[in-house]
Amino acid sequence: MSSRARRITATLGGLVAACVTLTSAFAGSAAATPMDGVPNGITSITLTRSSADMRRIAEYWSPARLKQAMDNVPASPGMKNDGSPASASPTSAATPGSATAGTATAAAASATGESAATAMAVETDAATGKKNSAPVVKPTLPKKRAAISGNSPVTVGKVFFRIGAKDYWCSASSVASSNRNLVATAGHCAYDAKTGSQAEYWIFIPGYDKGNTPYGIYIGHSLNLHEDFVGRGDYDYDYAFVTVHDGFRWKPGKTSGSYEMESVGSLEDNVGGQGLATNRGAGLSALAFGYPAAPHPDGSRPYNGQQLKSCRGLTIKVKAPTRLVEQGVALACPFTNGASGGPWLIFYDNKNSVGYLNGVNSFAWDVNTDRKYDRISSPYFIASTYAVYHWAATQQAPRS
Structure with missing residues (x-):
């Protein structure tokens, strides 16, 4: 930038x-x-x-x-x-540019409930098809x-x-x-x-x-x-x-x-503790978690910030014209302010409630310009x- x-x-x-x-x-x-x-x-x-x-x-x-x-x-x-970037008005929040999703090869493992450890043994990047040599941190379970x-x-x-x-x-x-x-x-x-x-x-x-x-x-x-x-x-x-x-x-x-x-x-x-994975491309099935609380730009308030909420979907790679975030990944999700910092987890193991951290909630976007947030974004995790x-x-x- x-x-x-x-x-x-x-x-x-x-x-x-x-x-x-x-x-x-x-x-x-x-x-x-x-x-x-x-x-x-x-x-x-x-x-x-x-x-x-x-x-x-x-x-x-x-x-x-x-x-x-x-x-x-x-x-x-x-x-x-209200959850919108301070540099943009709520009614005209910037829309991320055209996104090209990578192949969803890795997403299949998450969708079938395959364990996190097994899924991450795959050495091929979901988006590029190339071998991924980025370090991987495996999740851990509580002693209790x-x-x-x-x-x-x-x-x-x-x-x-x-x-x-x-x-x-x-x-x-x-x-x-x-x-x-x-x-x-x-x-x-x-x-x-x-x-x-x-x-x-x-x-x-x-x-x-x-x-x-x-x-x-x-x-x-x-x-x-x-x-x-x-x-x-x-x-x-x-x-x-x-x-x-x-x-x-x-x-x-x-x-x-x-x-x-x-x-x-x-x-x-x-x-x-959740695991960590970097340089995984886009097209991944991800679960985003957080405690959204603030209203949408139209004033509606679907969240109260007191309970953990989640969104699931395929990540897409975006370039945002606001210049606040030039490269990132996005996910369809109606989270509002308060969810910031919540984890994006890939290869999620439902049985043990662990996966691999591959992003954090950073921005909320009104892509459809209907005064309701419909997309969240995260920095792209790299080396x-x-x-x-x-x-x-x-x-x-x-x-x-």
């Missing part, structure tokens, strides 16, 4: 606390300070450095505040509250099998955070990693590229349903993003991998009305996506 063509979707204000340190390998970021060991192309933002930081964040998201946030906190700061129920993945949940003077929430998912504490979401659910402000007080609640936190609360340790999203606001890289601490849950304290933190262990032990993931997977938050 050319530098003069880059624009940002939303305006977010405010400063971040001095206790949050930004480190980056990107020299063009005004707030960045080079840090030894961070690979080129990756920005890593440290959120917590001590148990005192963790306590401060946990106390900020008290049971009372979380209850209030369920209804009053706006969703998805990277887009307008009781955590798997139905076809809804408990890896998916909500993230709550603060940018400037406002609290927000997005959707996200646990991802399999060596540190067993990794979350994938949209870049704009972790960083405001327009103001150069990173999220703080960042937490993840997997399996979120109507305000419940059945698998614990996980405090962010480090945000890891592609440098072009941080430094240039390039939404072709609108994804983030966030390392989290071991989780906790609130339990009643010894005195009336008080609460105490109770450790629940690592994220992956409790809910498992640099895996590089950000791999770096994040090596970050180890101190064990509680």
Whole structure:
């Protein structure tokens, strides 16, 4: 994406606390300070450095505040509250250009319910027919099998955070990693590229349903993003991998009305983690998950943001004329604002509720210009996506 063509979707204000340190390998970021060991192309933002930081964040998201946030906190700061890109009016949201879907060879495996591990053993790219040598991360199951129920993945949940003077929430998912504490979401659910402000007080609640936190609360340790999203606001890289601490849950304290933190262990032990696949082309059967909440441009409100929703379809490759996203993949889906950051899973295993992360909800589009969103899009996951993931997977938050 050319530098003069880059624009940002939303305006977010405010400063971040001095206790949050930004480190980056990107020299063009005004707030960045080079840090030894961070690979080129990756920005890593440290959120917590001590148990005192963790306590401060946990106390900020008290049971009372979380209850209030369920209804009053706006969703998805990277887009307008009505879900449309801030640079386009709701009635004339840009329509992605002509799309050419690849062959649906890989989709057949998902449609027949073939297991994720078996399906990903196929070494041929669905779109090009060429051998695919991109690294593959296999999904993992929770240590407690009781955590798997139905076809809804408990890896998916909500993230709550603060940018400037406002609290927000997005959707996200646990991802399999060596540190067993990794979350994938949209870049704009972790960083405001327009103001150069990173999220703080960042937490993840997997399996979120109507305000419940059945698998614990996980405090962010480090945000890891592609440098072009941080430094240039390039939404072709609108994804983030966030390392989290071991989780906790609130339990009643010894005195009336008080609460105490109770450790629940690592994220992956409790809910498992989705796999990861890059460079898979288009024409894939994908399941997109998220917590849509905002109304459509016409004012209708089919979602309330309290329950996990999904869309299934074949991905198509698009080039969007807005220049916010020059290359991406799209999926027919009526999601609205609030679903941002939710995972796109391919080769989904219905029995175990796991698949391979191949995208995240980034934009909603009104393709038919009927004032209702009918398409969502994601950055196309490539080798640099895996590089950000791999770096994040090596970050180890101190064990509680």
